[in-house]
Amino acid sequence: MNRASEQMREALVHMATQITTQSRLPLISNLWLSRLGSSEEGDQLLESLINSGITTLKYLNFGDNRSWWTNPSAMSILTQFIQCQTQLEELHLQKNNLNSAMATQILAAIRSSECMNSIKKI
Numbered sequence: 001m002n003r004a005s006e007q008m009r010e011a012l013v014h015m016a017t018q019i020t021t022q023s024r025l026p027l028i029s030n031l032w033l034s035r036l037g038s039s040e041e042g043d044q045l046l047e048s049l050i051n052s053g054i055t056t057l058k059y060l061n062f063g064d065n066r067s068w069w070t071n072p073s074a075m076s077i078l079t080q081f082i083q084c085q086t087q088l089e090e091l092h093l094q095k096n097n098l099n100s101a102m103a104t105q106i107l108a109a110i111r112s113s114e115c116m117n118s119i120k121k122i
Helices: 003-020 039-050 066-070 072-084 100-111
Strands: 030-032 059-061 090-092
Touching: 039 066, 039 072, 066 072, 072 100
Parallel strands: 030 059, 059 090
Antiparallel strands: none
């Protein structure tokens, strides 16, 4: 990846983090955070999401962020975030090389949350 692309990705991660930490969030229904990069950036975004208070997502895409899931706490944060979503219809996690234990954690989070009634696609 060239330096300009890397700087753009870092700027996007920073912007997404800043948006999710605002005290007056707009209602967010779609969040597309695929192909964003390193595990450090993933940790930063996941932490900001869990602390954001966002509960209105219908579409969530974390596809193609393989390095994010190398940190064991990342999956825990993701499952906590999923459990907060009351209207989630689609969850995209393709191209992340998730193992069966990770998939089991995600499915358990969905089953124990209100989004179990709304989820249509995983």
